[in-house]
Amino acid sequence: MSEDSECVCSVGMKLSWDINDPKLPQDTKQFDVFQEWTDGYVRYIYSAEDKNTQRHLSGWAMRNTNNHNCQILKKSCLGVVVCSRGCLLTDGSRLTLRPAICDKARQKQQKKLCPSCTATLELLPCRGHSGYPVTNFWRVDGKNIFFQAKGVHDHPRPESKSETEARRSSVKRRVSSPPVHPQETPDGPSGPWSRPPLLC
DNA sequence: AGATGCGGGAAGT
DNA sequence: ACTTCCCGCATCT
Ligand SMILES: [Zn+2]
Ligand SMILES: [Zn+2]
Numbered sequence: 001m002s003e004d005s006e007c008v009c010s011v012g013m014k015l016s017w018d019i020n021d022p023k024l025p026q027d028t029k030q031f032d033v034f035q036e037w038t039d040g041y042v043r044y045i046y047s048a049e050d051k052n053t054q055r056h057l058s059g060w061a062m063r064n065t066n067n068h069n070c071q072i073l074k075k076s077c078l079g080v081v082v083c084s085r086g087c088l089l090t091d092g093s094r095l096t097l098r099p100a101i102c103d104k105a106r107q108k109q110q111k112k113l114c115p116s117c118t119a120t121l122e123l124l125p126c127r128g129h130s131g132y133p134v135t136n137f138w139r140v141d142g143k144n145i146f147f148q149a150k151g152v153h154d155h156p157r158p159e160s161k162s163e164t165e166a167r168r169s170s171v172k173r174r175v176s177s178p179p180v181h182p183q184e185t186p187d188g189p190s191g192p193w194s195r196p197p198l199l200c
Numbered sequence: 201a202g203a204t205g206c207g208g209g210a211a212g213t
Numbered sequence: 214a215c216t217t218c219c220c221g222c223a224t225c226t
Binding site for chain 1: 201202203204205206207208209
């Protein structure tokens with residue numbers, strides 16, 4: 001049957017290292033493929049050629065956090081934005097918006113209403129690492145990008161970054177075309193669209 | 201407008 | 214000392 005494919009571990013997990021080690025493995029001949037939804041206490045060795053790893057991307061909404069170490073980039077999880085009423089969407093799923101990374105944008109986001117039932121939105125914080133948010137660490141070393149995660153997310157996945165970007169540009173298109181009326185609409189909530197302005 | 205990175209600083213442990 | 218969090222600034226899309 002198969003030969004060396006018994007170990008299902010990542011390339012990073014086959015070697016023993018920690019993101020804080022003064023010297024990291026150098027002679028790596030193999031890379032892990034980018035993992036969008038990492039969870040748990042995992043370690044990967046990525047290629048420094050990969051755009052996704054260069055940009056320190058994740059499906060989870062991770063924000064940069066200052067660890068006072070310019071060699072190691074640290075990010076922590078912002079959790080997920082849900083409907084406070086937990087309503088079901090048309091496809092039977094529940095709303096799981098991606099928290100805005102920018103603090104100011106996130107405060108604005110939380111004031112919006114559920115696009116489905118108009119209830120208030122709620123930010124579920126991540127408490128997956130000893131009660132604190134899950135953290136991701138990134139460190140570039142030569143042709144390698146070392147990745148280490150600490151904690152297990154205790155909340156649903158947010159909408160992915162690409163989904164959020166797609167929706168943002170769709171909203172932008174919808175808002176930019178018609179002549180701008182800064183105030184209210186001429187006729188109130190009487191048209192065929194009884195509740196229009198609830199887009200995220 | 202918002203994503204992302206940097207870094208000073210405060211506060212908790 | 215180490216971690217978490219807050220904030221302003223800068224760059225890029
Ligand atoms: Zn709702
Ligand atoms: Zn999380």
